[in-house]
Amino acid sequence: MKQFFIIFFHFIFLNLSSQETYVNNATAYYNGKGEFENLLNNNISVNEIILNPDFTYEMWMRPHVGCLTWRSFKGTWKKKGDELLFTDKYDVQESDSREIYRNKNIDKYILAFKTDQKIVMKDLKVKINYEYDFDSKIKFDDSIDFVTDKNGNIEISFSKIPNQTKLASLRFETNYDDRKIYGYLTENETVNKKISELPNIITIIIREKPLKETVIRTVSAIKKNDELQIISVYKTSGSLPDYNKELKLEKSYKLKNPDIAD
Secondary structure: OHHHHHHHHHHHHHHHHOOEEEEOOOOOOOOOOOHHHHHHOOOOOOOEEEEOOOOEEEEEEOOOOOHHHOEEEEEEEEEEOOEEEEEEEEEEEOOOEEEEEEOOOOOEEEEEEEEOOOOEOOOOEEEEEEEEOHHHOOOOOOOEEEEOOOOOEEEEEHHHOOOHHHEEEEEEEEEEOOEEEEEEEOOOOOOOOOOOOOOOEEEEEEOOOOOEEEEEEEEEEEEEOOEEEEEEEEEOOOOOOOOOOOOOOOOEEEEOOHHHHO
């Protein structure tokens, strides 16, 4: 039994020691005044790459501003000639809805709900929130419950909306086919910044089966002495927009505790 434990712990030690960690903290621990700007602008790069002996890997982005901002990327790696190839996959999905906007000379909003199969969504329960221009300092956190009529419409009179002239967008939320669907109704780029008037005739088209695509991302690198040098980052592209933040890497990473790895 004693011999068994010696062999077991020796095996664990060998596996742990064969794990390699490469680091480059060039941007992770940036302490300047623009650290939050760097984070918002995706200027923070991966600062740690862990190669596991089972051919899986972890890439960690750990900005020092707080653990809530940390991100990890996990996948598999393999050796191909002099190169190491890191591969991960993630899904991108079409949005649950799309909108059509137009104006009509009436003092109310008409929200028309239907599916992309042209099914009128009557008796649909919908929650509406009023989103105001940020500079107006108006807060209206309560949602209002509506039910669509036989034509799939909701009508909201301008006079029923507090401070309607400061309205920047409408937020809607509903359930359809066991899915919670929500979105913001506006033609402005920012939901709480009023640049132009919200059109008052809006058709909300719910996609019954949103398209989904798998993106495959590959990082190519080479190991040179105690350094991991990044050659390239490539990912497949499809027909759907990919709003995921880009995987940003430094040019090279140094092996942590090289004596242990040897």
